[in-house]
Amino acid sequence: MITNKPNSEAVSRFATQLQEAPAEVEGRSLWQDARRRFMHNKAAMISLITLSVIILLCLFGSQLGDFTYDDIDWNAMQIAPDTASGHFFGTDSLGRDLFVRTLVGGQISLMVGVLGALVAIVIGTLYGAMAGFIGGRTDSFMMRTLEILNSFPFMFFVILLVTFFGRNIMLIFIAIGAVSWLDMARIVRGQTLSLKSKEFIEAAHVCGVSTWAIITRHIVPNVLGIVVVYATLLVPSMILFESFLSYLGLGVQEPMTSWGALLNEGSKTMEVAPWQLLFPAGFLVTTLFCFNFVGDGLRDALDPKDR
């Protein structure tokens, strides 16, 4: 041992200092940092609160009305919104309460949005991480496949699927999720390529960790930031996707409804009953706005260039 006496003394002093060091000095993690910055972003915070209100309303608000979504009020067909009759948003042409229908439709739209985004993210992240990490011929094959898929007109494809296999909300989830993971995969692959040569990955290799474990334990957690940002931007596009299908009459089936289906009904009767269009449209557009602002806020908060 080359360690001489003064050195070992210094080391032991440092060790005791470490043990006695006050617990308050804590490092700030990436996520704590991001949270602080996100809280300072007014537009994002307001959007987040609005969004939470909308989500809570959709989940529990339908209990507030006196009606269920498929109740027909024979005395009140297509009446304008008023509080006296209990139809806060009016009724549709079949006498069903629009307030409850909007909220129930919101449940479906939000559920499709979140689940669709989830499917897209799981597939996209794993695919991108795998392609980027394995590299070589596998990578170029996987990316080539991606390019081919990317040049498909997907909306037509989904309509094709829905036509051939019947209208089914589960099918819509899967169809939407399965076709929207392409961008996600490309983003994650780019991130993975830059992570791949980092020391901690090399260390994991040296320790004999399997490829799959490296991808799931080391690569994926490190690309999570960008995945979260992309996810919040993906949810509104999923909601749009579903509304689009429902608008064409290819989405959810009556008497169940979604914002797109309501908009479709509303646009048919807008000359005599504009509230049928305006309330669902208001909810849909507000939700889309909020998701976009939250996504932008998260991107600003998590962007490492912006330290």
Next chain:
Amino acid sequence: MLKFVFKRLIEAIPTLLVLILVSFVLMHAAPGSPFTGERSLPPEILANIEAKYGLDQPLYVQFFHYLGGLLQGDLGPSFKYKDFSVNELVGQSFPVSAEIGLWAFLTAVVLGVLFGVVAALKQNTWVDYGVMSLAMTGVVIPSFVLAPLLVLIFAVHLRWLPAGGWNGGEWMYMLLPVLAMAAHYISSIARIMRGSMIEIMHSNFIRTARAKGLPAGYIIWRHALKPALLPVISYLGPAFVGIITGSVVIETIFGLPGIGQLFVNGSLNRDYSMVLGITVLIGALTIMFNAIVDIMYAYIDPKIRY
């Protein structure tokens, strides 16, 4: 350059084949046949009909038959409109969609670039904020919300424009559909253009041009515009797909006799050959357009040479 163009066009072929194969297989994997209606046909007649459309042959024979038809530009007979072939139906409605789509696309590019440049040059003034909040709204509001709202305002209340119909392509009838279709892309392009324009205006070669004393308009036109357009060009592919897809909904709303409406009706009627034919046609268009965008990109950006 010529070699790159050639290579890019060759590469499009397998993509197209995969698209055709997948759509074809999906169509045949679908449960039920297009001829099972409310009245079930006697098995002998069903067999006859299937023989007429070649549905009794093995799948791969049918596929090569279909492919052979496609090569000659034949999309096959329509299963629902008995007296028409898919070609005839598509031939009637395609020009309508193409006209609307083309105008929407041009409007989106011209106005989007214009707004983006103006916002960038007036950065952080009320002009910039105004244009950008308008663009944010345009990005978020989907076309199937915007279109009924436009109809409600301009057709129902103000009575300036017709609420729908085609009427041989009179401009009055095209204005609202084109606007509803283009709004989202005007906004997206304006946002992209603003970002890239601001970046370019702060770069060294623009400072040099300024230092030489060139007039501002000349700098923007000759030096800044071309590099600033690159991100917009790479957005043109997705925008094209989006406008084609959007046409499905816009045509339904405005009652235009275009290909989108044909597609929706076809899928609601389970007219398989029609749906398949249109998917293949749109797919081919998309793939071709993506190739053209790539070639354009390589032509404009001197850094890309293959």
